[in-house]
Amino acid sequence: MLLKNARIINPKTNLDKISDIRIKDGIIKEIGINLIAENEEIIDLTGKVITPGFIDMHCHLREPGYEAKETIKTGIASAIEGGYTAICPMANTNPFVDNAATLTYTINKAKEISEIGFYPICAVSKGLENEKTVNVSELIDNGAIAFSNDGKPVENMHLLREALKYINSHGYIIISHSEDSSLAANGVINEGKISERLGLKGIPSITESLAVARELEIVRDTNGRYHFAHISTKRSVELIRQAKKDGLKVTAETAPHYFSMTEDDIKDYDARYKVNPPLRTKEDLEAVIEGLQDGTIDVIATDHAPHTVHEKLLPIQNAPMGIAGFETSLGLIITNLVNTGKLTLIDAINKLTYAPSQILNLKNQGNIDVGEQANLTVIDLNEEWVVDASKFKSKCRISPFDGFKLKGKVKKTIIKGKIYNIG
Amino acid sequence: MEHLIDIESISKEDILNIIHLAKEFKQGTKNSDVEKKTLALMFYENSTRTRCSFEIAGQKLGMNIINFDAAHSSLSKGESLKDTIENLYFLGVNAVVIRHSLSGIINNVIKQVKYPIKFINGGDGTHAHPSQALLDFYTMLEKTGTIENKKVVIVGDVAHSRVAKSNIKLLNKFNVDIHLCAPSYLQFQNLEAFNVKYHNNVKEAIDGANVVMVLRVQNERHEKECYPDSKEYKRLYEIDTDLLKKYAAKDVILMHPGPANRNIEVSSELLDNQVGKTILEQAQNGVFVRMAILNTLLNQGKEVNNAS
Numbered sequence: 001m002l003l004k005n006a007r008i009i010n011p012k013t014n015l016d017k018i019s020d021i022r023i024k025d026g027i028i029k030e031i032g033i034n035l036i037a038e039n040e041e042i043i044d045l046t047g048k049v050i051t052p053g054f055i056d057m058h059c060h061l062r063e064p065g066y067e068a069k070e071t072i073k074t075g076i077a078s079a080i081e082g083g084y085t086a087i088c089p090m091a092n093t094n095p096f097v098d099n100a101a102t103l104t105y106t107i108n109k110a111k112e113i114s115e116i117g118f119y120p121i122c123a124v125s126k127g128l129e130n131e132k133t134v135n136v137s138e139l140i141d142n143g144a145i146a147f148s149n150d151g152k153p154v155e156n157m158h159l160l161r162e163a164l165k166y167i168n169s170h171g172y173i174i175i176s177h178s179e180d181s182s183l184a185a186n187g188v189i190n191e192g193k194i195s196e197r198l199g200l201k202g203i204p205s206i207t208e209s210l211a212v213a214r215e216l217e218i219v220r221d222t223n224g225r226y227h228f229a230h231i232s233t234k235r236s237v238e239l240i241r242q243a244k245k246d247g248l249k250v251t252a253e254t255a256p257h258y259f260s261m262t263e264d265d266i267k268d269y270d271a272r273y274k275v276n277p278p279l280r281t282k283e284d285l286e287a288v289i290e291g292l293q294d295g296t297i298d299v300i301a302t303d304h305a306p307h308t309v310h311e312k313l314l315p316i317q318n319a320p321m322g323i324a325g326f327e328t329s330l331g332l333i334i335t336n337l338v339n340t341g342k343l344t345l346i347d348a349i350n351k352l353t354y355a356p357s358q359i360l361n362l363k364n365q366g367n368i369d370v371g372e373q374a375n376l377t378v379i380d381l382n383e384e385w386v387v388d389a390s391k392f393k394s395k396c397r398i399s400p401f402d403g404f405k406l407k408g409k410v411k412k413t414i415i416k417g418k419i420y421n422i423g
Numbered sequence: 424m425e426h427l428i429d430i431e432s433i434s435k436e437d438i439l440n441i442i443h444l445a446k447e448f449k450q451g452t453k454n455s456d457v458e459k460k461t462l463a464l465m466f467y468e469n470s471t472r473t474r475c476s477f478e479i480a481g482q483k484l485g486m487n488i489i490n491f492d493a494a495h496s497s498l499s500k501g502e503s504l505k506d507t508i509e510n511l512y513f514l515g516v517n518a519v520v521i522r523h524s525l526s527g528i529i530n531n532v533i534k535q536v537k538y539p540i541k542f543i544n545g546g547d548g549t550h551a552h553p554s555q556a557l558l559d560f561y562t563m564l565e566k567t568g569t570i571e572n573k574k575v576v577i578v579g580d581v582a583h584s585r586v587a588k589s590n591i592k593l594l595n596k597f598n599v600d601i602h603l604c605a606p607s608y609l610q611f612q613n614l615e616a617f618n619v620k621y622h623n624n625v626k627e628a629i630d631g632a633n634v635v636m637v638l639r640v641q642n643e644r645h646e647k648e649c650y651p652d653s654k655e656y657k658r659l660y661e662i663d664t665d666l667l668k669k670y671a672a673k674d675v676i677l678m679h680p681g682p683a684n685r686n687i688e689v690s691s692e693l694l695d696n697q698v699g700k701t702i703l704e705q706a707q708n709g710v711f712v713r714m715a716i717l718n719t720l721l722n723q724g725k726e727v728n729n730a731s
Contacts (some may be wrong), residue, residue, distance in 0.1 A: 196616035199526035199550030199585060204612075268534075269527030315531045317548075 002037050005140040006045035006378065008330060011176040017142050023051065023374040026417035031370060038376050041370040043419075045378060048411060049345075053085025053354040055117070055374035056326065058150070058175070058229055058301035060252060061087075064105065065094025070306040070395045072109045075118050075326075078304070078394035081390050082326035083410035084358075085375035086117030086365045091128070092151035098123035098134045100142045107143050115416045117146035117375065119366050124163050124174055130156035134165045140170055145360050148175035150229055153211055153370030154293050155181060157218065175227045177210035178236070179277070186316055190278040196300040198269060201314065204279050207233035217331035218249065219250055227359060228252040232277040232286035251359050253299035256332040257323055258288050261400065271319030272313050275420065277307070289342050292351065298359065300351045302329050313398075321371045325397035328387055330379060332401070334408025338381075344383070378412035385409050426542040427716055429531050429551035430592040437719075438593065442561050444551035444710070444715035448483075455714075456722035458485035460517045465491045465507075466545065467523045472681050472706055473545050474553070477520050480713035490515065504528065505535040512538045518722055519543065525584075541720045549583050555680055556589035558712040560597075563634055566676045570594070574672075576602040576629050578660060579638030579688050580609045584611045586680045587638060591617050604628035606659065607652040625660050632671045637662050637679040640688045653687050663690035667698065676701055 003021040008031070010016075020035040022027060061075035066197070070078075072089075079087045089106065091097035097120055098107060110118035122144040126132045147167050153161045154176070157167060162176050189195050191202020209231045211230060216239060219226045228240060231254045240252050261322070262282050266273045291297035305322025312319055315392060333352070335342040343351075357366025362378045364373040384407050387397040424437045447453035460479045466474050474490075481488045489511075495509065508519060518541035521529055533542055546552040563570050575594055581587045581603050594601050601619040603610065606621030614621055622628035631634055640653050652676045667675055677693065685691040693699050 192613050193616045194612045196611050199548050201587065202612060267528045271531075313531075313535065315525045315528050317525050 001041045001043065002035060002044055002047070003050065003098070004044045006048050006050040008050050008368060009346055011346055012344070012367045013105070013369070013393070016346055019378075021368070023417045024410040026374055028368065028372050028374050029368055031368070034039055037043065041230060045315030046382070049343070049379045049381055050368070051349045051377050051379065052368050053117075053377050053413065053415065054083045054145070054330070054352045055086040055362065055365055056084050056302050056304065057088045057299060057357040057360060058087055058255070058358040059246045059304035060306065060322070060324070061085050062093060063109065064102065068308050068395070068419050069121070069311075072106060073113050074258050074393060074395045075304070075306070076110065076114050078127055078324070078326040078392060080114070080413045080415070081117065081393045081410070081422055082302070082329050083377040083379065083413050083422070084326060085115070085413060085415050086362060087118060088119045088121050088360070090121050090148060090150040091123040092149075096123050096128055097121075097336060097421040098128070100135075100306070103139060103142050103144060115418065116361065119360065119362065121148045121150070121175060122156055123147065124167070128152045130154060130159055133159065133166060136167055136170055136172070138245040141174060144172070145362070146175050146227070147172050148177065148229065150175065152371070153177050153179040153181060157214065161222060163217050164218060164226065165222050168222070168224050171361070173225050173227050175229050176211075178215060178216055180207050180210045183207040183210065187278070188274065189266055190280050192263055192281060194266055205233045205235065205280065205284070208233050208277050209239060210376055212236045212239050216240075216248065216250065216400065219248050220246075229301070229376050230255050230258070230277055231288065231291065231297055232258045232280050232355070234284045237287045237291040237296055241291065241294070245294060250251055252296065252297045253301040254288050254292065254297050255301060255303040255325060255328050256336075257325075257400070259292070260332045260336050265400070268311055269316045271314060271316040272398055273404075274319055274321050275323050275379065276321040287393040289337070291322045292343060298351065298355045299334060300329070300348070301356070302326055306394050308395070309398045312396075324389070324392060324394045324405065326394065327392050328399065328401045328406070329332045329408055330386065331408050334381060335406045339407055355408050372398075374414055374417040376411060376414040378410050378414070380411050382407065383409040418421060424721060426533070427553050427720065428533070428542060428616055429542050430589050433553070435596050436545055438560070438596065439586065441557055441712065441715045441719060442562065442564060443720060445561055445711040446540045447573060448714045449708070449711040455484040455718060457718050460721050461487040461489065461514045461515050462717065463489040463491050463511050463519045464545075465493060465521045467521070468546070470522055470536065470545065470691050472530075473522065474710065476706070476709040477545065477713050480710050480717060483710070484714055484717055486717065494621050504532045505506045507653065508540060509538055509609055510531060512536075512540045517541060518717065520545040522546045524548055524684050541722065544613050547583055549585055550586070551589045551720040553589050554709070554713055554716055555586050555710055556593045557716070558705065558709040559636070559678060560593055561679070561712050562678065562701070562708050563676065565635060565708070566701065571598045571601060572704065573633040574600045576604060576632040576634065577636045577638065578628065578662060580641050581605045582609050582637065583641060584638050590636065591619055602628050602632070604660070605657065615646055625662075626670050627664070629666065629670045634678060635662060635671060635678045637683070638680065639682060640684055642684065642687075644674045648679040653684075661686070661688060661690060662693065664693050664698070666695065667693070678702060678705055681706065
């Protein structure tokens with residue numbers, strides 16, 4: 001198969017030029033200008049961009065246990081629709097992915113569906129309780145890519161310190177869901193003017209930064225390697241920036257909603273906007289963007305957190321937290337970061353591809369080169385489209401971005417040379 | 424005015440129309456326009472004053488009143504509020520008064536109910552209690568003549584009070600000098616959310632006050648939360664006769680949305696003397712104001728034609 005005339009963007013090699021790519025048996029065989037077809041399919045991609053396949057290092061697929069919200073099958077379909085060739089589902093299913101049997105179940109399930117890079121993140125502690133570290137080496141041997149209690153913070157600092165040292169000793173990282181649960185208790189949206197006006201219990205900004213500060217001290221103490229998930233506040237960005245300056249081996253991610261919306265968008269108790277961490281203030285949004293610009297925030301992950309439409313229509317206090325993220329991710333990045341001049345295209349693509357592959361040590365992902373697996377995403381930077389959540393591949397056909405006009409659309413997702421055309 | 428959900432969604436003119444109509448009902452110069460209409464009272468939280476007040480208001484207007492038994496309803500069998508309300512509409516109910524512990528419950532359900540039933544908020548969580556604010560305003564106007572530029576002080580559990588919020592929003596529309604007084608743990612977390620002045624010190628707060636509105640200390644909440652018990656509150660914030668005499672304006676009006684905790688937020692002696700009587704008049708005015716609300720919402724030219 002020969003992909004012709006696309007603009008190739010490869011952050012690892014800082015490459016941005018128009019070339020052809022020849023793929024054979026799922027492997028990139030040749031990259032160059034004016035390659036001659038050798039009795040193979042030719043796909044003209046003039047005007048399109050090819051990037052390494054997107055990697056989502058933070059999503060929730062809900063299976064096993066919550067198949068009404070999403071299944072591994074619908075989750076993968078949604079990820080492919082969003083241009084992802086590798087995904088890392090979190091462990092807060094039922095049962096939790098804190099044991100080899102459940103881990104193996106999810107990996108086998110994914111294999112039946114697609115060859116998408118499927119890299120589960122396992123729990124740090126059994127049952128996501130603040131008590132006992134999981135059997136780390138057994139989970140690694142069965143396919144764990146990282147460890148996280150995402151959805152719940154690790155709040156036992158003794159456990160975190162020991163687990164971090166042990167998990168790091170195997171060459172793997174912990175991904176932190178930074179939250180102080182005593183401050184977050186029953187909160188619905190960000191604590192501020194809007195929560196006060198609506199009479200909703202607020203989640204103060206320090207709920208996150210307090211946990212970040214505390215965990216940074218553990219990282220400093222253990223000289224550990226640690227990753228912060230879904231960073232949403234100005235103070236968290238400042239703390240992580242300083243930690244990086246001090247030489248700590250920390251990385252961080254944010255999600256598209258934290259640079260696309262603020263608490264001011266929450267109108268009339270609309271639970272579509274309910275997410276954890278909550279949408280913050282304009283000041284926080286600007287700090288998150290600055291963090292992306294100066295590299296404090298390494299990665300953009302979706303935190304794809306699907307729920308049923310019915311659940312998201314419940315009174316906001318009772319509705320679960322989470323936004324479906326795969327299918328709007330690129331459009332939000334191009335529209336709100338690239339086209340506004342906040343990030344260059346190659347920087348933005350880096351945070352979707354090469355950067356997460358490095359943090360997780362992913363093989364076969366995040367790089368376009370001869371000999372690499374053909375995991376690629378084809379995008380049209382100029383296509384304008386309107387988000388229609390009712391057409392999502394995800395079971396979560398409800399979104400705060402419904403009706404948003406976005407620019408930048410995934411056209412093809414190529415996994416091990418297999419092309420998925422995106423509508 | 425389509426519904427009464429909160430003060431933000433109604434205009435100054437709506438408010439003055441209701442006040443005017445309430446006055447006519449009180450004077451007996453106005454007849455009901457809504458006889459035979461049906462009102463359902465859906466109270467998911469305890470209430471004496473608000474519930475009885477709406478019930479009596481409806482009776483005086485010649486309406487049919489249904490006291491919906493929330494505890495034994497289909498809701499306890501898992502039926503959604505939307506389904507319940509749509510069923511009530513088809514049974515012939517024209518308006519519902521809802522009280523609920525969840526802020527914004529009516530905002531949530533109103534988007535889902537497809538039939539033209541009228542919604543009245545009887546108090547939702549820590550969001551709003553608009554009929555209370557309207558009757559408080561009516562009472563202030565009745566007692567002071569004009570409220571503009573007067574000093575109104577709200578003392579007590581401000582943070583958890585839908586009454587305080589609705590009052591603040593209403594009084595802000597009329598250029599009133601609004602002061603809030605509470606210990607830090609009962610103040611709003613976000614002091615910029617409202618256009619008011621904040622005090623921790625009660626003497627400073629009520630200095631020269633024309634209206635002192637005392638809020639109920641929510642004992643049940645104090646027991647669960649991390650802050651000091653209500654004895655600590657009483658030491659610093661209890662309103663009594665001496666305090667009012669010494670600091671407030673001479674003709675100060677004492678108000679309380681009820682039910683009062685005697686000798687916690689307000690002294691028993693004060694409640695039972697002539698100053699405290701305003702609180703009973705305040706409750707009485709509630710009936711006329713609620714008559715005005717029901718008459719306004721259910722008498723809007725075109726007949727609400729229930730499906731049959």
